[in-house]
Amino acid sequence: MIYLHSPGLVCALGAGIDTVREHLFAGDSPGMVETAQYSPGRSLMLGTVTDALPSIDPVPPRHHSRNNALLAATFAQIDAAYRQLATGLDSVRIAIVLGTSTSGICEGEVAMAERGQSGVLPDDYHYGQQELGSPAQWLAAELGIAGPAYSISTACSSSAKALSAGARLIETGVADLVIAGGVDTLAAFTVAGFTALESVSATRCNPFSRNRNGINIGEGAALFLMSRTPSPVALSGWGETSDGHHISAPDPTGRGAQRAIEAALQRAGKTAADIGYVNLHGTATRQNDAMESLAVATALPGVPASSTKPLTGHTLGAAGAIEAALCWITLTDPAHRLPPHLWDGEADPEIAMLPLVVPGQRADTRAVLSTSFAFGGNNIALILERT
Numbered sequence: 001m002i003y004l005h006s007p008g009l010v011c012a013l014g015a016g017i018d019t020v021r022e023h024l025f026a027g028d029s030p031g032m033v034e035t036a037q038y039s040p041g042r043s044l045m046l047g048t049v050t051d052a053l054p055s056i057d058p059v060p061p062r063h064h065s066r067n068n069a070l071l072a073a074t075f076a077q078i079d080a081a082y083r084q085l086a087t088g089l090d091s092v093r094i095a096i097v098l099g100t101s102t103s104g105i106c107e108g109e110v111a112m113a114e115r116g117q118s119g120v121l122p123d124d125y126h127y128g129q130q131e132l133g134s135p136a137q138w139l140a141a142e143l144g145i146a147g148p149a150y151s152i153s154t155a156c157s158s159s160a161k162a163l164s165a166g167a168r169l170i171e172t173g174v175a176d177l178v179i180a181g182g183v184d185t186l187a188a189f190t191v192a193g194f195t196a197l198e199s200v201s202a203t204r205c206n207p208f209s210r211n212r213n214g215i216n217i218g219e220g221a222a223l224f225l226m227s228r229t230p231s232p233v234a235l236s237g238w239g240e241t242s243d244g245h246h247i248s249a250p251d252p253t254g255r256g257a258q259r260a261i262e263a264a265l266q267r268a269g270k271t272a273a274d275i276g277y278v279n280l281h282g283t284a285t286r287q288n289d290a291m292e293s294l295a296v297a298t299a300l301p302g303v304p305a306s307s308t309k310p311l312t313g314h315t316l317g318a319a320g321a322i323e324a325a326l327c328w329i330t331l332t333d334p335a336h337r338l339p340p341h342l343w344d345g346e347a348d349p350e351i352a353m354l355p356l357v358v359p360g361q362r363a364d365t366r367a368v369l370s371t372s373f374a375f376g377g378n379n380i381a382l383i384l385e386r387t
Contacts, residue, residue, distance in 0.1 A: 002167045003231040004224045007325040008077035011220030011312045012047035025337040029311040038191040047218020047313020062128025063138035065104030071183045074221040091146040095175035097165045098136045099158025099182035101317035104129030106187040155374035160320025164238040166226045182318035183221035205284035207307040210348040212284040218313020222321035236385040239263025243377025254295030261299040264381040272300045276365020279323045281373045282307020290351045297352035306341035306357040320372040327368045331386045336364045
């Protein structure tokens, strides 16, 4: 069995498991704010990290980015546990797999703006800041890890796939300990990109409502230590599929998403009746919610479900790991609370109905499932189980 140890977590809900747990079940997110910082001339609701990040000034220029500062803040929460689990292991037996879609693109924006004014790039700019491999490479160098260290960038499924990739490294005997998760930070580039797709909501997103009109982009990071050393939660199943339907729109039939859920159930040796909660991808876009509601209603009928993106924003490459961390919190909550689904309560009669979690709802569940769906029809479902 592949165990998931207590994660490091920083997002709009706060920093650290205890803080995030408090805000999650209260349905209160201090980092969800309206700001024009990344969209001059237009105020948007974004999921921001409000906690101060550590200085990474000594970091080599190629890895000096706010994205890696957020990664450092998140790893600090699990540093002691990492040292304990890594004791006695050869550094080649430790691996890092991280999901990201932005890396240091914000530093690139700043550099390009200065070049536009002065004609030259700033002295402290290095193209390596923008490379998607930077987070994993930097963390491996910091920790002296000699095993596999790489990033996955498959848009919104990136960090969920980092967890399944980490599990495979352990299952195949390549590694004994894996640091897996994801990190993404806000940038004008990504905000402008999703705005161009007409997928961004200026107000808090409204998943599965008839009035839904797009996502709130967010930032954050989550890191898990994965090993065969027992802990309260295990990654017992995962399923991955690819639709090949469209570069950005999901297959409206939801068949690929449904197959990913069914593959995760099969790997975990479970049926829909064993799943007590579903953390939905739930972006609040017209097409994703229609597709996902159909897939989940078919594969997991009657299972309580919610989208936590109104509380975190859509953290893109980090979303899968952050939502897995919220599932970890749900499984270990002594009061058996479920993450509430925040919306206006106006169901869309044109999409499949789901039993969305109401504030204060509780269920003593031993297994939960989390979905992530990305551009290009890249689908993944994870099953976390209380041990």
